[in-house]
Amino acid sequence: DAGVIQSPRHEVTEMGQEVTLRCKPISGHDYLFWYRQTMMRGLELLIYFNNNVPIDDSGMPEDRFSAKMPNASFSTLKIQPSEPRDSAVYFCASSPLSVFSEAFFGQGTRLTVV
Amino acid sequence: GNSVTQMEGPVTLSEEAFLTINCTYTATGYPSLFWYVQYPGEGLQLLLKATKADDKGSNKGFEATYRKETTSFHLEKGSVQVSDSAVYFCALSEDYGQNFVFGPGTRLSVLP
Numbered sequence: 001d002a003g004v005i006q007s008p009r010h011e012v013t014e015m016g017q018e019v020t021l022r023c024k025p026i027s028g029h030d031y032l033f034w035y036r037q038t039m040m041r042g043l044e045l046l047i048y049f050n051n052n053v054p055i056d057d058s059g060m061p062e063d064r065f066s067a068k069m070p071n072a073s074f075s076t077l078k079i080q081p082s083e084p085r086d087s088a089v090y091f092c093a094s095s096p097l098s099v100f101s102e103a104f105f106g107q108g109t110r111l112t113v114v
Numbered sequence: 115g116n117s118v119t120q121m122e123g124p125v126t127l128s129e130e131a132f133l134t135i136n137c138t139y140t141a142t143g144y145p146s147l148f149w150y151v152q153y154p155g156e157g158l159q160l161l162l163k164a165t166k167a168d169d170k171g172s173n174k175g176f177e178a179t180y181r182k183e184t185t186s187f188h189l190e191k192g193s194v195q196v197s198d199s200a201v202y203f204c205a206l207s208e209d210y211g212q213n214f215v216f217g218p219g220t221r222l223s224v225l226p
Contacts, residue, residue, distance in 0.1 A: 042218045100165045105157035
């Protein structure tokens with residue numbers, strides 16, 4: 001398996017524009033997580049899905065952020081409109097249904113909003 | 115709720131020095147414990163894990179023992195290398211993987 005795949009790896013956009021980040025989890029995994037990493041706040045859980053259903057979105061910073069998982073092999077995180085404070089590295093991770101299993105992370109998308 | 119506390123660093127060591135990064139946790143149940151490593155510009159990778167009390171996880175010369183009595187999972191390595199320079203995250207999970215909690219990360223720099 002190729003692991004968790006995120007695209008794009010880097011995104012530079014202007015303030016006010018819509019940004020869409022994409023994630024393909026590992027096949028067969030039941031859980032998908034979106035994290036945001038910044039120097040100031042560290043690694044923050046934004047939202048996670050179980051079998052394509054959003055379970056906890058309490059970490060989503062505000063209504064400008066939305067996430068979807070239309071099927072088991074694809075998820076998106078959308079920011080509309082984007083702001084400079086959204087600049088961060090966004091990670092997607094997936095895990096199987098096992099209390100003993102780790103989360104498998106993608107390489108991340110570095111977002112810069114200018 | 116569940117939480118993970120670890121020394122934030124940065125930690126700077128000379129090559130071949132002994133490394134300890136402390137990690138303690140708070141959990142309502144009986145979690146699995148993990149150490150992840152993040153190299154510059156990359157995602158988090160699992161370094162080692164332990165799933166029950168007194169288990170020792172080990173990988174690439176790193177070790178950590180699940181201590182339930184002290185709720186700790188300290189990371190150790192006997193002789194660090196320059197290539198070990200990275201950020202290390204302690205984490206736990208409960209409830210079938212739906213509740214991963216990460217510590218703040220510890221930046222390690224190893225000097226030649």
